[in-house]
Amino acid sequence: MNDQSAPVLRVTDLNVTYGTNHAVRHADLVVRRGERVAVVGESGSGKTSLAGAIAGFLDAGTVEVETLELDGSSIERTGPAGRIPVRTPGLSMIFQDAMSSLDPVWTIGSQLVAVLRATERVSKRRATADAIERLRAVGITDPDRVMGAEPHELSGGMRQRVMMAIALASKPALLIADEPTSALDASLAVGAMQLMVDLAEQEGTAVLVITHDIELCRRFTDFVVVMYQGEIVEQLPSSRLDGATHPYTRGLLECVPTLASARLDELPTLESVRARLEGTAA
Known part of the structure; x- marks a missing residue:
């Protein structure tokens, strides 16, 4: 499937509930090949629940969805959320807290090599060489040291770069990034977003970013999806954000x-x- 207009992700009527709380209501979403789409809204608007339901990373609640397709293949998510996620081929996710996402007792090199060898059947030596190159690609200037380091030995910015390398190592069709810059200061956030979208473009990977940062959306994404109280209330090109008509979107901009x-x-x-x-x- 090489058609650039073909959807990588298609979601129709997705709902997430936690007991009696309806966190996501009737969400429809399409992300096309190579697109960068942002989902924005304040805390509690349903952004992370939407992303977690799509990726299969909800550990509580119930998911109901009419259509959920990744690269043309249907994904089953309906029912109670599983406490242990099941990997979905073609989909990777970056979480906002890289420290809790990385295995605390494995070295960075061991974790990256494991992903590479699970994706392609290559020797450990070949995977190690590839891992070093991927660390260089995310801006790590001393990859040999980082390969032997454990997560707690790295700064927050370096851990986030490692997470990008690991997430893209499997060459996913879709990368979901949940608040990938929230733990970084403003200058590092801009650099991290630029790096992520550049690497995704090189891999031909579509990106779905969950964020509250309107300006990062305007600068680094193609489309913006606005969520309010669990509902998608507006979708529009990032370049036309100033022309948003929904009062909630106008409020976010203000x-x-x-x-x-x-x-x-x-x-x-x-x-x-x-x-x-x-x-x-x-």
Whole structure:
């Protein structure tokens, strides 16, 4: 399947519930080959539950979905979430906390080599050489040292780079990144996002980014999906964010700090957005 317009991910009517709490409601989503799509919204809007349900990484709750296809193949997710995830070929995920995502007792080299050998049947020597090159590709200048290091011996930024190398080592059709820059400061966040999208483009991998950072979406993604109280309320090209029409999306944009808002006595908040949505005065 080489058609660039063909969907890598197709989701129709996906719902996630935790007991009586409906975290995701009737979500429809399409990500096409090579696209970079961001899902944005405040904490509790359902972003991570949506990503976890798609990837199979929910450890609680119940998933119901009409259609869930990855690269044209159907994926079964309906039913109670499994406490032990099952790997889905063609799909990789980067989590916001790289420290808890990496095995604390395995060296970085052992973890990366294991992924490479599981993906392609190559010798350990060949996989080790490939691992070193992949660490160089994510900007690690001393890959030999990092190969023998354990996760706690690396900085947060380096661990995030290692996670990118591991996630892309399996050459996935789709990479889901859940708040991949939340543990990094602003300058490192920009560099990490640039690195991730560049590497994904080289591998021909589509990217679905879960984030709250509107400006990173505008700069590094093609489309933005906006979630509010578990529902997708707007989808539009990132380049047309300023033309968003839904009041919640407008509220998110208003909350982005600017030089103009720095002169205000009080910064805009989402409380006024909720008031408008509920039909009450702010």
